[in-house]
Amino acid sequence: MDRSATSPSALTGVARGNGDAVFATIVRCAAVLILLGLGGMVAVMAWGARGAFATFGPAFIVDKAWNPVTQHFGAAAPVFGTLVTALLAIVLAVPLAFGIAVWLTEIASARIAGVIGTLIQLLAAVPSIIFGMWGFAVLVPFMAHYVEPFASHTLGRVPGIGPLFRGAPYGTGFLTGGMILAVMITPFISAVMRDVFLSMPAVLKESAYGLGMTRWEVVRRIILPCSRTSVVGGIMLGLGRALGETMAITFVIGNANHIGWSLFSPGNTIASLIALEFPESAMGSLKFSSLMAAGFLLMLISLGTLVCSRLLLRTRAAGR
Amino acid sequence: MAGRDNVTQATTAPCASARWQGNGLSDMRRRMVDRVATGLCWAATVLVLLMLFSILFVLVRNGVGGLRWITFVHVTLPPGQGGGLANAIVGSLIQTGLAVLIGAPVGLLVGIYLAEFTATDNRFINMVRFISDLLLSAPSILVGLFIYMIVVVPTGHFSGLAGALALSMLVVPVVVRTTEDMLRLVPLSMREAAIALGAPRWRVILFVCLRAARDGVATGILLALARVSGETAPLLFTSLGNMNWSVSPAAPMASLPVTIYQYAGAAYEDWTALAWTGALLITAGILMINITVRLGLGRNRK
Numbered sequence: 001m002d003r004s005a006t007s008p009s010a011l012t013g014v015a016r017g018n019g020d021a022v023f024a025t026i027v028r029c030a031a032v033l034i035l036l037g038l039g040g041m042v043a044v045m046a047w048g049a050r051g052a053f054a055t056f057g058p059a060f061i062v063d064k065a066w067n068p069v070t071q072h073f074g075a076a077a078p079v080f081g082t083l084v085t086a087l088l089a090i091v092l093a094v095p096l097a098f099g100i101a102v103w104l105t106e107i108a109s110a111r112i113a114g115v116i117g118t119l120i121q122l123l124a125a126v127p128s129i130i131f132g133m134w135g136f137a138v139l140v141p142f143m144a145h146y147v148e149p150f151a152s153h154t155l156g157r158v159p160g161i162g163p164l165f166r167g168a169p170y171g172t173g174f175l176t177g178g179m180i181l182a183v184m185i186t187p188f189i190s191a192v193m194r195d196v197f198l199s200m201p202a203v204l205k206e207s208a209y210g211l212g213m214t215r216w217e218v219v220r221r222i223i224l225p226c227s228r229t230s231v232v233g234g235i236m237l238g239l240g241r242a243l244g245e246t247m248a249i250t251f252v253i254g255n256a257n258h259i260g261w262s263l264f265s266p267g268n269t270i271a272s273l274i275a276l277e278f279p280e281s282a283m284g285s286l287k288f289s290s291l292m293a294a295g296f297l298l299m300l301i302s303l304g305t306l307v308c309s310r311l312l313l314r315t316r317a318a319g320r
Numbered sequence: 321m322a323g324r325d326n327v328t329q330a331t332t333a334p335c336a337s338a339r340w341q342g343n344g345l346s347d348m349r350r351r352m353v354d355r356v357a358t359g360l361c362w363a364a365t366v367l368v369l370l371m372l373f374s375i376l377f378v379l380v381r382n383g384v385g386g387l388r389w390i391t392f393v394h395v396t397l398p399p400g401q402g403g404g405l406a407n408a409i410v411g412s413l414i415q416t417g418l419a420v421l422i423g424a425p426v427g428l429l430v431g432i433y434l435a436e437f438t439a440t441d442n443r444f445i446n447m448v449r450f451i452s453d454l455l456l457s458a459p460s461i462l463v464g465l466f467i468y469m470i471v472v473v474p475t476g477h478f479s480g481l482a483g484a485l486a487l488s489m490l491v492v493p494v495v496v497r498t499t500e501d502m503l504r505l506v507p508l509s510m511r512e513a514a515i516a517l518g519a520p521r522w523r524v525i526l527f528v529c530l531r532a533a534r535d536g537v538a539t540g541i542l543l544a545l546a547r548v549s550g551e552t553a554p555l556l557f558t559s560l561g562n563m564n565w566s567v568s569p570a571a572p573m574a575s576l577p578v579t580i581y582q583y584a585g586a587a588y589e590d591w592t593a594l595a596w597t598g599a600l601l602i603t604a605g606i607l608m609i610n611i612t613v614r615l616g617l618g619r620n621r622k
Contacts, residue, residue: 127550
């Protein structure tokens with residue numbers, strides 16, 4: 001179809017050919033703009049980070065210090081915080097998202113699932129700063145007064161995992177950050193899962209039900225095996241979002257340059273570090289460059305995750 | 321275990337044998353597992369809905385008190401002197417408006433490219449689509465850093481335009497996605513009819529395909545508007561915020577999200593109250609756009 005459209009007819013060949021050529025050039029330029037956008041982001045980050053990488057070398061990534069007084073910077077703590085909160089978010093969000101997707105596709109009637117599905121997607125539209133304020137006003141006190149004291153008295157005494165749940169109950173910290181992120185990414189993951197579950201051939205499920213399988217057995221043994229790749233892709237998509245999240249985390253993470261076992265202890269993430277410290281760092285200073293270097297690391301981590309996610313989700317689209 | 325073996329067998333070889341009847345005990349176990357799993361799915365859905373309602377409830381409880389006339393007509397003032405959010409509201413409108421004006425045309429063109437030029441440049445198109453999808457979920461604070469480096473540093477000052485540019489980078493991938501999807505839904509016969517009538521290709525695309533897909537495309541632009549109007553991180557280092565009345569895109573400009581961010585962390589009660597009011601306003605606006613769009617889509621599908 002497209003071929004025939006490009007070949008100009010004999011009647012108005014010249015004029016038409018020009019119009020089409022101009023139009024094709026314009027849309028191609030717009031497409032190149034997209035590539036320049038992402039490529040430019042990576043290049044500018046790398047350029048801004050050159051000072052920090054030249055001064056500290058590769059050790060920047062594993063250095064725990066962040067000391068503006070001695071001009072000594074390292075990204076270990078924010079990288080640690082970014083990974084810990086994002087992984088916590090995934091651990092908490094995946095079961096929730098899976099439960100919601102199963103509920104929407106297998107349990108609820110189509111009409112109710114439509115309404116509830118829309119409500120869940122509205123949660124994805126709420127801006128991240130609102131999650132931050134809600135987290136600070138509701139979740140932090142709740143964690144500090146109930147969850148953390150209780151957990152440190154019970155789970156904190158269990159050998160092996162005990163150290164994870166000990167520490168002063170500030171309310172802010174890695175666990176609270178992970179929980180906020182989990183609430184934020186659950187709608188994204190469940191939307192992907194729901195679409196995949198719905199795209200399954202109905203005859204597969206129907207035959208399984210016909211053989212007498214229970215609903216859970218159908219989900220566990222028919223739906224999940226068929227949709228594994230895309231489900232993992234959806235989870236990676238959520239992980240990518242969680243890694244780069246800024247405003248919500250800044251409110252509840254506690255903002256301390258800290259690495260430790262306790263999930264209750266305050267920490268920071270790359271994004272929250274940039275949001276807080278960038279306005280106070282002079283252009284061209286070592287701190288500025290170190291923040292750019294941290295941003296560059298965040299870029300690499302989140303792009304890597306997103307590339308994996310897109311590849312996993314694409315294999316399915318191509319395979320169908 | 322007997323029950324589980326039966327199930328595995330059923331999935332691999334779908335021939336129901338007499339063994340399928342099973343014994344009463346494993347049957348009961350299977351039903352129990354099913355009940356528990358179903359219950360957990362209910363619990364997950366209810367829990368997440370509760371989160372949504374908790375957020376809305378807290379927003380309304382803390383924010384509704386500030387919905388007074390003065391909030392909408394007065395600019396932000398130092399703590400203790402009253403004041404409103406007028407400059408932040410107007411600043412947000414200007415910046416998101418500019419962002420959509422800049423980002424939507426680019427997104428439209430790229431969406432057209434992805435949907436209509438597959439016959440000639442398929443490989444490059446796949447790459448562009450991939451990159452656009454990456455941009456869709458790229459950390460928005462890094463977009464802010466990028467614009468800071470390429471706009472704020474060379475021009476020497478923060479500006480509303482820089483903020484709008486940062487937001488427009490988030491608008492583009494959303495519009496690209498919806499435009500491409502919607503153009504692909506336009507039936508082939510429509511294009512063929514237009515081409516048969518002798519229309520050049522660019523006219524077919526712009527005046528036939530895009531026109532047929534305009535509801536969906538407009539939806540995409542609205543969703544993009546909704547998405548960027550709550551973004552804070554890209555504005556922190558680009559438009560910076562402004563305590564005074566500012567409508568010039570060349571100067572630092574206030575915006576609702578940034579004002580909320582500054583006020584929410586403050587120790588002054590009137591500031592935090594205003595932050596909640598701003599948060600309520602912005603969430604109400606965004607949810608309203610989303611609900612309208614979804615209702616509209618639902619109607620069109622029928």
